[in-house]
Amino acid sequence: MTMRFPTLCSIGLIAALLPAVAYAQEPITVGPNGEAATPVAELELSDAEVEQIRQGSYTAAFAWHELYDWSGAVAQGAKDEFDRLGIKVVAETTAGFDSARQQANVETSMALSPSILISLPVDPAAGASTYAAALQGGAKIVFIDNAAAGLTQGTDYVTTVSADLVGIGEKTSEAMAAALGGEGKIGYIFHDADFHVTNLRDSAFKWMIENKYDGIGIVAEAGMADPARIEDIASAMLLQNPDIDALYVPWAEPATGVLSVLRQLDRSDVKIVTIDLNEPAGLDMVQGGSISALIADEAYNIGVYAARAGAASLLGKDVAPFLVVDAVIVTADNVAEGWQQSLHHDAPASVLNAQ
Template sequence: MKSSRFTARAQGVRWLAVGLSALALTLSGCSAQGGSPSDSSSTAAQVSEPSLEFAGPNGEKPGKITDLVLTDDEKAKVKSGKFKAAFVWHTSSEFVSAVEKGAREEFTALGIDVVASTQANFDAATQANNLQTVLALKPDIIVTIAVDPVSAEATFKPAVDKGTKLVVMTTPPANYHAGNEFVSIVTESLTDAGKMNATILGDALGGEGDIGYMYHDADFWFTNQRDKAFKSWTQFLYPGEKIVAEVGFTDEAKTQELAAAMIARNPNIKGIYVPWATAAQGVLAALRDAGRSDVKVVTNDLDATLAADMARDGNAVGLVGNSSISLGKGLATASAYGVLGKTAPALVATTPTKVTKDNLVQGWKDDYGVEPPQSVTGK
């Protein structure tokens, strides 16, 4: 699977994140070459149990995906409406494909016709062009995630002005609010995902050793919360682990050189956290080039490259899935709320799934709704 270039620069975005004061750990990134952080937050002995409160970009309190419910009468009204939907994605990946699969299945059950699906390779200008193309098809519903929340405010205004129902997976345009410019946010429980990454790596290392912490160095509420949760839970649960290098990035194509510098400057590193799977592909490449088969890697999203490495007892020791099919169905159900004029929860979240070599095949099926590729199973 080709790595996509993360070019989003969400500079200047300052989301209101009510309840995130407990998450306010300073991400003091090192130089591009990595290095030991200077802040005292890496001293695990001084860390108390995290009190991490998951909240949306505008302080929305999350409900469960099961809070999205349609009556038989409401389903019949949607079916009779002959509504059209389109996907305006941020990028393409196995995760996005699985989410779309779940959404399409639910759209079909609701009699909603999907007229388009676009992706932007994490480029805000491309997403803006894609939206204009999609709007020409006059969809009643657009399922999306903003590449750059700031520029997306203007990008998606024509859709809002037309009365198109926007349903958001994770990240809405800046200054958009549920019940007004969009229907609902459907995502995963970010703090739970961060904790799962921490426990996978902690178990793999036996709770001991130096680790590297890579994080998304942009104001992107979704990745920021997940990254911080990993760091907080690692420091609390595994006092024998020490974060000796912190490296931020915005372009996932740079992770190979950043990881190479990190392990060169910190040769005792035994584990690395990476925010998402395609970014972790570069980390695996750096470890392979350095002959460092001893370094364990954890990340988010199920990915064939990482999964195949894990199946072969490589560097990857765990992936945290998003319950992608369920997430997609939730997006479609929230879309039905929109066309019905029914008030939806502002934010609902799926429960992430912990996938290791022991449950790799079943975990892939549960998350993506299909068998893992041959590169993973060897069949």
């Protein structure tokens, strides 16, 4: 799966070289505005409510940041839930990580008067302008991962649906400990950007390693503001710290760049643990390469519950401000099941056939 944040650097959302967040106490998952996390399973619709929605002739639209494996799985989850609820999807757009294009897409979609708009903001700071047409048109807005700034939950938008971010960090630390057999030295590469999702995941991983695994230590840290520089970052870290046993990389796309560095340096002894699914990382993992585990959120369920939240709002039901799904540790042993749990479709044939 392609990580959904890499090109934010190019559109001015990221402040350069921000320090990683540090926690004195164990972190907890909160929303982009500090909202308490609520498990998605708490959002239910009764049979009578489902029938009421089905009789409402409601419609929905998507204004995506970009479409790829992860967002495609989110979209499919939402479409399947909308189909169950009798809600017709009338528009689906992708912005190519261009905030101006996303605003235009929202305006174009709103010409069709959708009852619900599901979107992951390209530029949260531009929220008021990006979603002005949806606000004026009265659509029930449901955000994915990050809420647009300047909008009020419960009034301007329904909720934000994401993953248990600290849970992902915790599972990543568990996978790292398993890869190292409980002992070893880690190189920690974090997302050096002001982005809630990655900041919390990275910091949770670091806190867990430093506070729960006595035999494992972080011996080198480096921030990655631009994923295109990952090979330079990883090369420098490994050359300066040749005793590193494993690397934490914040998501799977740059992790494939780290794989190239390890091959160039002939460092097959170094393990990688990262987040999200994609074919090159999965293939390396099942072939017994450097990648030991991939931690993935339940992307399909994010879509299911985003659609359900929008529908619930149409009925005037209160929806918790920040809904979260679980995550799964995917290894060579459960790659087929893990891919299904996360994305709700089969792993690539190359990955399955390499087992």
